[in-house]
Amino acid sequence: MDLSFIVSGFVVGLLVGLTGVGGGSLMTPVLTLMFGVSPSVAVGTDLAFASVTKTAGTATHRLRGTVRWDIVRLLCCGALPAALVATYGLKHFGALNKEIGHLIRVCIAGSVMLTVLAILFRGKMLAWMLAHPDRQLQGRTLAAATIVAGAVLGTLVTISSIGAGAVGATLLVLMYPRLTPAEVAGTDIAYAVPLTAIAAAGHWWLGSIDWMLLLTLLVGSVPGITLGSWFAKSMPERILRGMLATVLVTVAAKLVA
Template sequence: MDLSFVASGFAVGLLVGMTGVGGGSLMTPLLTLLFGVVPAVAVGTDLAFASLTKGVGTFTHKMRGTVHWDIVRRLCLGALPAALLASFALKHFGTLNREIGQVIRYMIATSVLLTVVALLFKRKMLAWITAHPERQLQGAALRNATISCGALLGILVTISSIGAGAIGATLLVMLYPRLTAAEVAGTDIAYAVPLTAIAAAGHWWLGSIDWTLLLNLLVGSVPGITLGAYAARAVPERLLRGLLAVTLVAVAAKLIW
């Protein structure tokens, strides 16, 4: 048991519990920058981590009736084929050579910055779309936009392990502004389970999952998420999200430069 990885899992779990932001935007950069884990291995291990933890979350939301399965199906229609294609592309180009590793670093940085945008501007985006109902998509246009967003998320998640959390939730809010916060969270987690599972299976096939590292992260994250959920009540959400946004911007800059 490597205590440094257990501690990292605990720290990320704590932040996820307090902010609700997906662990990928925190865990993957942490493994890459702090511990020098090869980007592809960091991504693959985090995807396996996410598929297990999100499965538990989906069960809870299903019991509460906060999952819109019709939206989940639409997202999966785009996300799952995109994840498979992205896995084959990584296999073709090779995930462990230096050039592809650098591309993955840039993809991680891009996904982190998109997460920052989602963190800072989700409420303003929702306020705008609510104030302009004529801009809200309906019928076939809404279905096709959902499938397209699923495809985009499938590529981002498979290559960077980031996107199924804050970015996915923000897209859901924009497409389906009438969903409650609990329904957004439940639907976002539910579609992410098969997506992260397929993406993780692809990385297993590629040989880019470190199972020992995964176990260490799980040992730390479970108590971290639990404690963070309780601590969130005592810390102002705006302060937490602001600090997290600043941290993620610094992470993205480090990944690029």
């Protein structure tokens, strides 16, 4: 096993544990920029990685009763068909050719920037929504918006492996501002399990998963996530998120360049 991949997995896992930001926004850019892994393989491998780790997280949240399964079903109604369509599109246009690789890099950069916005402004957006209850969606309109949000996330996640974490949680906060933080986290992780599993299966079909790389990353990330989660409460969250946002902006700029 390559020690540099293990260390990278550990560092990304540590940051995910400390900040709660999804690993895709960190792992995929690291693989493409630092190690020269092709964008398609980086996305496919990260999706397989996410499907394993999020399954364990969902089991924990289910035991704690912090998953809103009604919202999960609506998100999946949009996300799963979108993932299948996006996978077919990658297959049809050639997921491993140079032009599609560049498109995937741009999609990764865009998803990273959405993650940055989610990190920086989620609290302010939630405060605004709570202060303006008349602007909150209700009934069938809310259900339709949730399905559309799932479709957008399903497309982003399949193409870039990014979006199910911070972006998905931010959309949940905006549409369902009265969810507790634990319910947001649990619901966000739960819908991401079938989404990342289907998207990963699609990339396996496309031949864009490096299984040895996946195993190596898991060796480093599992202890990293555990350690980060353990120390999360003792670290200043505002400083951590500010530093992470700065890093992600730099990553997005390099991906586009």
